[in-house]
Amino acid sequence: MDAVTDEPPSETDGFKVEDLRRELAAISLERDELRDELERLHGGFQGTVLAKLTYLGDRIGKIDRKLHQIGPELLYEAQALAQLFQRFEPKATLPLVAGWALNPSGILALVDLINESRTGTIVECGSGTSTLWMAYAVKAKGRGKVVSLEHLEEYADETRALLAIHGLTNYAEVLHAPLTSHSLGEETYAWYGLDDVELAPASVDILVVDGPPGDTGRHARYPALPVLKPYLADHASILADDTNRKDEREVLGMWISEDSSLRVRHSPGRSLQIISLDRLST
Structure with missing residues (x-):
């Protein structure tokens, strides 16, 4: 029978216990x-999801508002197109009023x-469906002529x-006018070349600014007024398209700030603005 001893744990056993305690503390x-990191990550995940949901909610709200606008806009354009067909009887198939073309409401405004103007010459920057309806x-009306400037020969x-x-063809002329450099103030713009354009001073009653395309440069349509101003009649009207774009609104602001004879008239559509010259009262 083995003897039972009361010897204390060896030094080696003591080290093992302490090591286990330290390891347990380290694990704890x-x-x-890790728990704190998980909670932090979970909170960040929730924040990311919340931010995404907020963004999607805002986008859905904007889309919903746009959908509510589309119905009245379509009705408005359909009514404008109906009025055009009541006034005129086209002899051939008409091109689609879509893409870069003026909307029916814009064409009706033209x-x-x-009808309101004296109608001498109408100068149009750009060409297409609007050229046809103006012709x-x-x-x-029995008088006047449309002169359209088109920088792309294919479109002309x-x-x-x-x-x-x-x-x-007796009522409208389309001129191929490639873009050339025009220096105005300290800026240079790519705008229609007028070498082949013959205009008499103060002969233009209506100026339609629907080109060049915005991607040809910043404030691409600005030259229209300063370059053609000598040819505008004293009470000429200017119709600017695409004024729902920031660049075109800035161009309008530049024109108005530089010429005190300009008067803002009205906006016949969300992307249109009509202004007029009033030289005789300035």
């Missing part, structure tokens, strides 16, 4: 740190301007062909 500390309006040819099949 690591556990607490027709109204033609119909000029023909119906297409608009000429459109006028021809509608029998309107």
Whole structure:
């Protein structure tokens, strides 16, 4: 029978216990740190999800408001197109009023301007569907002519062909006017070259600014007024398209700040603005 001893734990056994205690404390500390990190990550995840949900909610709200606007806008454009067909009887198939073309409400505003004005010359920056409808309006009025400036020869040819099949070549002329450098003040702009354009001073009753495209440069349409101003009649009207864009609104502001004879008239559509010259009262 083995004797039972009361010897204390050996030094080696004591070290093992202390090591275990230290290891347990380290594990506990690591556990607490991991728990804190998990909570932090969870909170960050929740914050990210919340931010994303807030963003999506804002986007859905904007889309919802836009959808509510589309219905009235479509009705407005449909009514404008119906009025155009009541006033004119096109002789051939019409191109779609879409893409870069003026909306029916813009074309109707142009027709109204033609009816209100003396209607000498109408200068249009750009060409297309609007050229055709303005030619119909000029023909119906019995005087005036549309001169359209087009920087792309392909588009110029297409608009000429459109006028021809509608029998309107006597009422509108499309000129190929490649973009050239125009120095105005301290800035240089790419705008229509006027070498082949013959205009008499103060002969233009209506100026339509629907080109060049915005991607040709910042404030690409600014030169229209300073370059053509000598040819504008004393009470000429200027219709600017795409004024829902920041760049075009800035161009309008530049024109108005530089010329005290300009008067803001009205906006016949969300992307249109009509201003007029009033030289005789300044």
